[in-house]
Amino acid sequence: MIIFHRMGDGWRKNDRMGLMSMTKRPIKTFYIESLGCAKNSVDSRSMAELLDMAGYEECFQAEESDLIIVNTCGFIQPAKEESLQVLRDYAQEKRPGQYLVAAGCLGEREKQQLAAQVEGLDAALGTRRWSEIVAVVEKLRQPGDSPYFYFPPTKQIIESGEPIVRAALEGSSAYLKIADGCDRGCAFCAIPLIKGPMFSRPIPEILADAQALAEAGAKEVILIAQDTTTYGRDLGMKDGLAALLGELAVTVPEIPWVRVMYTFPGMHAEPLIELMAADNNILPYLDIPLQHAHPDVLKRMQRPSDMKWVRDTLGKFRQAIPEVALRTTFIVGFPGETEAEFQELLDFTAEMRFDHVGIFPYYHEADTPAFALEDTIPQEVKDERIQRLAALQEEISHANNEAWIGRELDVLIEGTGDGISVGRSFRDAPEIDGLVLLDEVLTEGELTRVRVTGALTHDLMAERK
Known part of the structure; x- marks a missing residue:
């Protein structure tokens, strides 16, 4: 044949x-x-x-x-x-x-x-x-x-030996990768299976990349990894993220915004609080994916389950930095999630009043630890719970935005059209959070001071000061 x-x-x-x-x-x-x-x-x-x-x-x-x-x-x-x-x-x-x-x-x-x-x-x-x-x-x-x-076998990410910039510059904002891989064992997550163990880049390499981005005109650098708060542990560093941020603040002060994503619950928070509260370019923006709020669900997820630590830590951030923007993500419908456990998630969300929340249904992924559990929550129940949580968070986000009316903040202009300009404030990471809308045409890449004039569920309206 x-x-x-x-x-x-x-x-x-x-x-x-x-x-x-x-x-x-x-x-x-x-x-x-x-x-x-x-x-x-x-x-x-x-x-x-x-x-x-x-x-x-x-x-x-x-x-x-x-x-x-x-x-x-x-x-x-x-x-x-x-x-x-x-x-x-x-x-x-x-x-x-x-x-x-x-x-x-x-x-x-x-x-x-x-x-x-x-x-x-x-x-x-x-x-x-x-x-x-x-x-x-x-x-x-x-x-x-x-x-x-x-696909030759390798236990971890193989980085290039060439002197290349490990960043993606999109407009005036750049994502800068500081580490790859993950050592966590979250039950729902396939990342360790795909990426392998954590591999941190040396600080001098990251600083060199940041300097290259500054020379390219970047106004915002966003540090990313699977888990930024564990940065440097494989290099023998303690509080590696804080050390890196401190070096960045000194090395590239001409970059106005340095944002950190994907911080992990249970971190040593005080150094990060001090850096965000200081007069530097580290933005007061905390992205901390919690995934749930009920300790039993978190234990089944193989995640940190000390909710007292979460409340105390977020309280410390807010006490030291009253304007801090808080973002988290939640997974709804994890195996065995009862109505009472979901209600605790609702109550926690109402209590903490996050600025931004990403909500995802649980997906039963092969080869993850949770795959051994029975996917007990019907899809229609997951969908209904997502709608309830989203409706609650929309009320909170709208109220948080309304509290900014009459106040001033800096906005990075990202685009223009139809006589308006669209940008973001320190409160908003690209693509996943809100926008700031101005009724005039400004220059893309400009960082301008505005006064907030109105609030929508996720976005702000403003005028140049």
């Missing part, structure tokens, strides 16, 4: 003796599409920089490139489905001689299934080996069998 498959620029005959490859067309240009979180965006820009250094030219239209790279997300089921759909769409639309590579988390998590799931895929590499993208592309340029899957 002989089957012919369309592969790249030619036809390859597939019989029981294997693939007979035709001469391949050269690869000169590439296009990268990044899916999922900001951490993926950083890896995408780093891969682009490595390819540029190797002589490849980046395209910003997929159809014009010789090579399409999709940096996938594989964290939860909806993200996996989106990644697969994007790959399939590109596979169906790619022209003769064009190549498709799957990179990132989905490849790392489903390396055995990916070739069968995406017909027409030419190569794949996982998120632990993103830095070897050039070697994968060079392999594609050589005659040989396809698809080429590059």
Whole structure:
């Protein structure tokens, strides 16, 4: 039996003796599409920089490139489905001689299934080996069998030995990766499975990246990792995040805003409070994903369950920094979540009055510790609980915003159109929080002082002072 498959620029005959490859067309240009979180965006820009250094030219239209790279997300089921759909769409639309590579988390998590799931895929590499993208592309340029899957075993992320900036600059804001991987054992989370153990970058490398971003005109640097508060522990550092922030405040004072994301409950909070309260560029913004408020649910999640610590710590932040912006995330419908446990989450939310809350349903993910538990909460119950929690938080967010009417704050302008300008204040991280709307056209990238004139559920209205 002989089957012919369309592969790249030619036809390859597939019989029981294997693939007979035709001469391949050269690869000169590439296009990268990044899916999922900001951490993926950083890896995408780093891969682009490595390819540029190797002589490849980046395209910003997929159809014009010789090579399409999709940096996938594989964290939860909806993200996996989106990644697969994007790959399939590109596979169906790619022209003769064009190549498709799957990179990132989905490849790392489903390396055995990916070739069968995406017909027409030419190569794949996982998120632990993103830095070897050039070697994968060079392999594609050589005659040989396809698809080429590059997954040599490694326990942790392999960083590039090249002096590249581990950041993604979007407008005037940049995501700067300070660490990768995770040592936590949260029952619902696949990140340790995908990424491996935590790997912190040395402070001098991060400072060099921050200086490069300052030279590029960045007005905001957002520090990201799977768990920023554990930064430096694998390097033998104590309070590594505070040490890094202190160095950043001194090294790049010309960057007005330095924001920290993904802090973990149970951290040593006092150094962070002192830094945020000081007269420097560290924003008074605390992103602390709590995931739930009932101790029993948190124990089942294998998360910190000391709610007294949470209340005391958030109280310390508010006492030292009355205007501090507090953000958290919650998971609804974790296995065994009773109505009483969910009600405690509602009560806690009403008590703490967070500025921003991300709400997610529990997804029953294979190979996570929670997969051994029965997914006992019906989807309709999860949806109903999400609606109740969201409705409560919308009331709180609106009230918190109304408290800013008549007050002043700085706004970073991100876009203009139809006679208005859109920006963010220190209270708002990009894409996930609110906006500030001004009824005039200002310059993108400008940091301007405004007075708040109105409040919506998530956004503020303001006028320039």
